Amino acid sequence: MAHHFANRIPAHLLMWQRVREYAVPPSMIETATARRVVGDWAGACAAARVDVDLDLRAVRHRHGTDLVTRLRADLRRLAPDLLRWHMPRIAPDGRLRPGLTLSLARYIGSGATPLQLVVRTPPAWADAGQRMSLALWEGSGKDAPGHHPHPHPERRFRLDLHRHLWDAGRSGELGRRCGAGGAPSMAPPDRPHVPGRPGPPGTWGCAARRDLPELPDRPTVRDAPWAVASWAAEAELLLRAEGRPRGAFTVRLGARSRAVLELVAPDDSHAPTFRTLRQELSPQDVAALPVLPEAAARVLPDLELLRAGLVAPERLHPLVAAALAASGPVAASGSSPAAGPAPEPGDPHRGDPHRVECRGEVHRIALRDGVLTAIDHDPGQLRREELLVALGGPALPCLRAIEAVHRNPEALPAVRERLGHGDVAGALAVVEGLLGPGAILRDGPLREELESAAARRIDHGLFRSGLVAVHPGAGAAGGWNALDGGHTEAGHRPRLDRRTPLAVRRKRSSRARPRTGLYR
Known part of the structure; x- marks a missing residue:
């Protein structure tokens, strides 16, 4: 039964489940909250x-x-x-949407x-x-970082x-703005689903009237149910912020699909609706x-x-x-709430030591003096066996x-997820809990993941410093020098390094076909 239920879980919910587990670890929330409540906003960031x-003195x-x-x-x-x-995220890994500029607040000044x-x-x-940056946008290109692909607010x-x-002071409005107190529905309040004919996810659910646009029939991984019931109220806030009491607005339904809607009301005493x-x-x-913003x-x-x-x-x-608790209980469609993740190898709550069948006996493997070792073998025997x-x-x-x-290790997927979301401390904690703080990593997928994460931090530093505006290895495939934008010399093959794109590196280092230079 559980297997069939898991097959019906939408892909975007599985993505958000992983995001909620790894993207914002509890240690980050605790540290940022402790610094914020004492007024240290820079420490919280x-x-x-x-x-x-941003420099507050320069702003003043x-x-x-x-x-x-x-x-x-x-x-x-x-x-x-x-x-x-x-923050907005992208499928399938649930990482932050790259190259994005979001507006958090607007300040009307003399300009x-x-x-x-x-x-x-x-x-x-x-x-x-997965770092972010906080800045002040002055509405011109002078203050925009030249190395950012999209410096204008989206x-x-x-x-x-x-x-x-x-x-944090207005977080209590979340339940009212997201409609947590109401029943889950993807149709407008005045357009309920036809009884006995439930519409597919992402549709209006009413095929009789066509004065409203059709939503995508086949939601992709990035698609989520539409909060149609709150579109009118959110559109009123949007138009009011734009200085328009009523008027038209658009909703992006897909890559090449937009719904052009109009907010109407008989007078100011009636709640507005859209059509x-x-x-x-x-x-x-x-x-x-x-x-209409994606959050609405x-x-x-x-x-x-x-x-x-x-x-x-x-x-x-x-x-x-x-x-969400203040807005009332949320009815779950499943039989029971999902339990927390299973303890990973290296988790202090996991049973220790591990047991392995060795030479007809059951031996124990556990952490001793900061290193994972076979505790049922004496050190002299282990040294002889390692030499053998x-x-x-x-x-x-x-x-x-x-x-x-x-x-x-079994915990490699969890380590990979944490590294992908930038939680290096959490990934190292899992590795140390599994192998011990004194362990020396050997060649394999685990070491490759850690080395790749360390190398990519250098790329982020180059981007932050403004030294490299594009991918350093973007010109390797086409014979271009990515650092100065000029063409390389004729017959020159760019050297393979960490900046070379993965596809080019695999092609250049592949041994699937013999190279003619190796034979006479």
């Missing part, structure tokens, strides 16, 4: 791996004391761990363009550590209208319309996970769990088990 690219000098006072107040209310929790507090994510080639991913997703815009607009006019267009992932029984409330972010293995002889089953744990 450092704990949440958020780089601060350029824009005055009033603006810097409002900016400092927002920085003190900023919960960077909560912001990381709600024509309002200043914006923004958070940026690095491009995909420099996303080691209209589709804006959080200035959703302060409850990053402001499809009846007049035809040119593509240029559609592109100029306000875009889709259902909150945490709400989906709770309703599907894939996560327990206590495993959510404390601010998110408190906000070095000379090409067979190894003891205990030594083979230790060798397998060093090269390809």
Whole structure:
């Protein structure tokens, strides 16, 4: 029964389940919260791996004391761990959407363009550590970092209208804004599903009336249920922020699909509703319309996970769990909430020692003096057996088990997930709990993962410093020098190093076909 239930879990929910488990570890939340409550907003950002690219003194000098006072107040209310929790992510690994600039707050000043507090994510080639950066956008290209691929704030991913997703003082609004108190539905309030004919996920569920647009019939991994019931209220906030009491707006339904809707109401005393815009607009006019933010267009992932029984409330972010609990209990469709993850090898809650059948007996393998060793063999025998293995002889089953744990442990997927989300400390804690702090890593997948994570941190440092604006190995495949943009000399083959793309490195180092230069 459990096997059939697991097969029906949507792929995007499985992705968000892994994200909630590894992307924002409890240690980050605890450290960032402890620093935030005492007013150390810079320390909280450092704990949440958020780089601060703004100088309050320079802001005061350029824009005055009033603006810097409002900016400092927002920085003190900023919960960077909560912001990381709600950041947009991409499938299939659930990493931060690369090369993105989000607006967190707007400040109306003396200039024509309002200043914006923004958070940026690095491009995909420099996303080691999954770090973010906090900056002030002044509405011109002068203050934009030249090495960032998209320095302008993205209209589709804006959080200035959703302060409850990053402001600790307004996090309690989450339950009301995401519709946690209502029943899960993907159809508008006035368009219930036809009884006996449930619509497929991502559709309106009503085929009789066609005055509203059709949602995608086949949701992909990145798709989530649409929060159609809250579109009217969210569109009213959007248009009000744009200085329009009523009007048209767009909702991005897919890569090449947009719904052009219109917010209407008889008068100000009635709640507004939306409908499809009846007049035809040119593509240029559609592109100029306000875009409903992604945070308002889709259902909150945490709400989906709770309703599907894939996560327990206590495993959510404390601010998110408190906000959803205040809005009422969330009905789960599963039989029971998902339990926590199974203890991994090296977890202190896991049974210790391990047992291996060796020469007709059951021997124990455990950590002793910071190293994983076979405790039922004396040190002299282990040294002789290791020397025998070095000379090409067979190894003891205990030594083979230790060798397998060093090269390809059972916890490798968990280590890989933590490294992918930037939790290096958590990954090293798993490795040390498994092999011991004094262990020497041997060649194998585990060492390759750790070395790759360390090498990619150098790429992120090059991006942050502005020394490299594009992937350092992007020109290796086409014969271009990526550092200076010039063409290499004729007949020159770029040297293989860590900057070379993986596909090129595999092709150059492959031994699948004999090389003519090796034969006469």
